[in-house]
Amino acid sequence: MYWPALRALSHGELTSQQLEWLRTTFHLDASARTEGPGATQSIAHRSFTDDAGAPLVLDLARTGESGWVFTLFHTGQQPSAATLESHRAAFRDAIDRLRLTLVEITPAATADEVLVPAPEPAGQPLSALGAHWDLPGELHRVWPHVGLREDAPREVKEVKLRELMSTPAWATAPEDLQRQAEAFLAGD
Numbered sequence: 648m649y650w651p652a653l654r655a656l657s658h659g660e661l662t663s664q665q666l667e668w669l670r671t672t673f674h675l676d677a678s679a680r681t682e683g684p685g686a687t688q689s690i691a692h693r694s695f696t697d698d699a700g701a702p703l704v705l706d707l708a709r710t711g712e713s714g715w716v717f718t719l720f721h722t723g724q725q726p727s728a729a730t731l732e733s734h735r736a737a738f739r740d741a742i743d744r745l746r747l748t749l750v751e752i753t754p755a756a757t758a759d760e761v762l763v764p765a766p767e768p769a770g771q772p773l774s775a776l777g778a779h780w781d782l783p784g785e786l787h788r789v790w791p792h793v794g795l796r797e798d799a800p801r802e803v804k805e806v807k808l809r810e811l812m813s814t815p816a817w818a819t820a821p822e823d824l825q826r827q828a829e830a831f832l833a834g835d
Contacts, residue, residue: 649683649704649720653731653754655738656762657715659747666690669741673705680706683720697730705734715747732756754795758802763810782820786827805832 661669670677675691688708696702701724708716717738719726726734735756742749751762783789786808790797793807808828811817817825 649722651684651718651753652703652721652726653719653734653738653752655717655735655742655752656710656750657717657742657747658713658750659715659745660713661715661745661747665745669707669745672741673707673737675705675707680704680708685716685718688716697726699727699730700724701726701730703730714750717741754799755803755806756800758806761803761806763806782816782824784821784823786824786831789824789828808832 669675670691673691673693675693677691680686680689680692683704685706685708688710689706690709692704692706694702694704702722703726704720704722706716706718706720708718710716717734719731719734735752738752739749741747749759752760755761782792787797789808789811790799790804793811795804795807808831812828820828
């Protein structure tokens with residue numbers, strides 16, 4: 648079974664020459680991955696072992712007309728931190744070089760890697776998402792609710808916290824949580 652260890656979602660048009668550059672740069676086989684999540688969108692992949700001995704699969708997939716997903720999968724043994732960071736840098740470099748738009752990287756390491764949904768258009772009814780969310784009273788217990796681990800980078804936590812604070816649920820959040828959130832955002 649494949650589990651994603653690192654995933655970069657981007658958007659933009661690519662030529663056949665740019666796709667060939669990606670295959671060459673990442674040493675990808677021109678064949679699609681045939682198993683694991685998202686295999687039907689896969690267009691190229693490669694299996695390898697990282698410096699810690701973890702078996703990994705690097706995959707390039709297409710979503711829709713102009714969406715591109717770079718994914719590093721593991722099969723049970725997590726890749727080393729060095730492997731994750733080198734692939735994060737390689738994904739970002741490829742996205743920049745090809746003038747794609749970065750949508751998100753999961754797990755995020757910086758604020759610009761967090762997908763923040765567009766605000767509801769003015770005059771439209773608010774989304775029911777989060778309208779009746781029973782939030783915990785302590786900030787440290789909020790992180791899993793917004794898809795983060797306790798050790799997530801501070802700037803990523805700030806983005807996710809601001810996003811949560813913009814939902815209808817925030818109005819009914821416990822006062823202690825609201826104070827802790829404001830203190831966290833103030834750098835305390």
